[in-house]
Amino acid sequence: MRSETAPQGIDGSRAARKDEHVDLALGQQGDAGRNEFDDLDFVHQALDGVDAERVDLGVGIAFGAGPQHAAGRWRWETPFYVNGMTGGTERTTRINRELAIAARETGLPMACGSVSVALDEPDAARGFSVIREENPDGFVMANLGVGRPASDAPRAVELLGANALQVHVNAVQETAMPEGSRDFSSWIASIEQLAAASPVPVIVKEVGFGLSRSALRHLSEIGVGIADVGGRGGTDFLKIENARRPAGEYAMLAGFGQSALASLLDAPQGAPALLASGGVRSPFDVVKALAAGAQAVGVAGAFLAAIGRDGEPGGAERLVALVNDWKLRTRAVYALLGAATRDDLLATDLILRGRLREFCADRGVDLSALALRSEAPRP
Template sequence: MTSDPTRAARKDEHLTLALDQHGDGSAHNEFDDLDFVHHALDGVDAELVELRVTVPHGAGAQHSAGQWEWTTPFYVNGMTGGTDRTTRINRQLAIAARETGMPMACGSVSVALDDPGTAAGFTVIREENPDGFVMANLGVGRPADDAPRAVELLDADALQIHVNAVQETAMPEGSRDFSSWLASVEQLATASPVPVIVKEVGFGLSRRTLRRLTDIGVGVADVGGRGGTDFLRIENARRDDGGYGMLTGFGQSALACLLEAPDPRPTLLASGGVRSPFDVVKALAAGAHAVGVAGAFVTVLGPDGSDDGADRLIALVDGWKARFRGICALLGATSCDDLRTTDLIARGRLREFCESRGVDVTALARRSDARPV
C-alpha cells in the first residue's frame, strides 16, 4: 500500500508489539487501586440506566462552542492505519463501531498526508461507517495546514492531536526537540475546522499540562494514562541497545490524571489501560465524560483483522453495555453523570499519587453525603 517500505514496516511492527502486550486483561494497573463504597440500598433498575453521554467541546477559530451526543460512554480510540494489514484492522473496527453506535478514532494520518497511496488505510473507516462519529488523528509538530487536510481525509467530526514526548525519546528515529510543541498544538487547533482533542499516548496529562491546554483554548483532552499499550516499551524493543528500559513505569495513570485535574480544565476523556466496563465506570466516576478503548478491542479482532473479527467485537461491546448498566444500577447511577457522586476509595500507588499531589482522598470517599437519604 505504501511507497515507503520502512514506514510501513514500522506501522506493522508497532501493531505486532502492541498486541504482544495485551493478554487476558488480568494484569494489575491503577484501575485496580480504585474501589467504590458499597451502599446496599442505593441500587436502581438497570433498565433505567442511560448509556448516552454529552461531551462539551468548546469553541474554536472555525467553529462555535457546542457538545457531542454519543450513544455509548466508551469509544474506539486511535490505533493504526496505513498498511494492508492495518487497513483490515480499521475496516473491522469501523464495522463494529457502525453496528454498536460507538465513536471511533483512527491512528495518525500523517503517513497518508505524506504518501497518498496509504490513504485507503484510513478512509476505509468513513466508507464503512458513513454516518458515525469519526475522529482523525495527527501528531503534534505537523504543519498547521495539515489539520484541515486530516479532517478532510476522513470527513472527520473531531481531530485528535496526539502528544508523545516519551515515545519520541525512546524511538530510534524520534525527535528530541519538544520546545515548540505547545505552540504547535495551538496552531493546529486554530487551523482545524472541527473541535480538537489533545491526547497523550499513554503517559498522562498532568494538572500543569491541563492548565496550559486551558490557557490556549483547548476544549477537550484525553488524559491517555499509563497502564495500557506502552509505547516506551514498544520503541525500546525496536532499539539495538534497549537503552530506555530504565524509564519503565514513567508517567501517570488515567485515574491519577482525572483525580488531580484542575478547575477550570478542558472536558476530559480518559484512556490507557481500560480492560473492562468496570474500568469505564471508574473513569467516569473519576471525572471523564467518555472513555477510549484500544487494546481490549483490537485483540478481539486477531492479529490480522480477520473477516469475522467485527462480529466478535460487536458481541464483546454488547456484553460491555449490558454489564455497564448492571454496575451503574448497583451503584445507584441512572446516568454517567450520577457516577460523579459515588464514593471512591483510592488505594496503593494511586493513593500515594493523590496524597503527594494534594488530592483530598477523604472527600472522594464521602461524595454521596450530598445525596438525599
C-alpha cells in the first residue's frame, strides 16, 4: 500500500518508514498464531470460582523512587492499556486520534509511539499532541528511544502533558534496521540520564524481545521503577526491518529473544514494577500475564487492527466495542479462576509446557512452586 505524503517539513524517508511500519505490523496480524502464552495453563479448581459481579478489574501500579520522584502508585481501572505504536505522519495522526478517543471513552491508559520525530521536526508534533487533545483527562505515556539527549525527556513529556515516559530499547530492531545504530555500549548510561531528566516516572520498555533477569537488575540499580518486559510473540520488529532489506539477510535471527511470560517468570527479586506486552491476543493472555507477575498488560497489534489501516472515522467505535468485550471476558476469567482482584491471580496454580517450560527450567525457575501456589501461605 502506498504511504501518504508526509506533512510539509517532515523528512520524507522518515515519514515513509513510519507508515511502512504500520503496514508491516498490520500484515503480521493475519499471521498471529501460537505463541508462548499457549504454553501456560492454569490448574482448574472446579469449586473455587467467585461471583463475577465481585471482581475488581482495577490495578495498582506500585513503583519505587526514581531520580526525580518519590515512590508512588498509579490506580488504573483496567488491567490492560493501549501500548505505544506510532505517530508523526498524516496517516498515523488519524490512527492516534482514533486510539485516543477510544482510550477516553473506555478509561484505558494510552502510550504513543516514539516522539523523537516531533522533537527533531516540529511539524510532526500534531501526530502526538492530538492524543492529549482528544483525551484531556486520561493517563498518557510519552515515548522516546534510548540514546536520545537527556534534555529530550522533559520535552517529550511536555508535548503530551504525559503522566509517564516510556524509554524504549530495541537492540534487535536496530541490528536489522538498514539505517540502524549498532553501538549499544552507552545505553545504560542513557537510560539513567533520561530518567534523571524526566519530570515523570520512566518506564523502560523492550519492543518485542524481552527483558532478562540481568537487564531488570541493571534497571533497578540505576533507579528505574517500572519496566515493560515487551516480549517475543507479537509484532516482530526484526521481521519488519528485515522485510525492508532486499536480501533479507537478518532472517537468521528469527525467534531471537524471550517471551513476555518467560521474562516475567525469570524476573529477580527487587525488580522494577513489571508491565508486560508482546503477543497479547485476547483477555485470556492478559490474565496469564497478570498471574505470571505483571501489574498491567499492554496491547498494541490487536487494538491497531480494530482501528483499521488508515485510522478513518469509525475506528474508535470499533475499538470501544472491542475493549468493552475484553473487559467483560477478563472479568469472567477472573471469576472462573476464583480471583476477585489481580493480586488473587498470584495464588493460582500454573503449569508450564513447551518452550516456556524449557526456558524456565534452564533458568532455575521453581516449576513445582508455580504448580502449587494455591497451597502456599498467603502473605
